[in-house]
Amino acid sequence: MPRPKSLVKSIEVDMAKRAHSCQHVPSHRILSGEKRLKLKVDRTYEHFCTECALKMIDSDIEKLQSIKEQITQKE
Numbered sequence: 001m002p003r004p005k006s007l008v009k010s011i012e013v014d015m016a017k018r019a020h021s022c023q024h025v026p027s028h029r030i031l032s033g034e035k036r037l038k039l040k041v042d043r044t045y046e047h048f049c050t051e052c053a054l055k056m057i058d059s060d061i062e063k064l065q066s067i068k069e070q071i072t073q074k075e
Contacts (some may be wrong), residue, residue: 007064015033036048
């Protein structure tokens with residue numbers, strides 16, 4: 001039996017090794033040693049601060065819940 005596919009792309013949480021800006025809102029700073037969301041896009045990674053990451057995760061959970069409701073809905 002084939003392994004189930006995932007809709008979640010390559011993401012992980014790691015610690016910033018140096019201070020830099022969030023790639024979603026550049027005014028948000030990620031300081032050295034802080035947790036950040038690491039998202040693989042093509043051959044590179046994008047890094048997001050905790051605040052932006054939580055907003056994206058909540059938004060995606062809502063979208064997935066909506067899709068789940070649509071697919072399980074009886075006609």
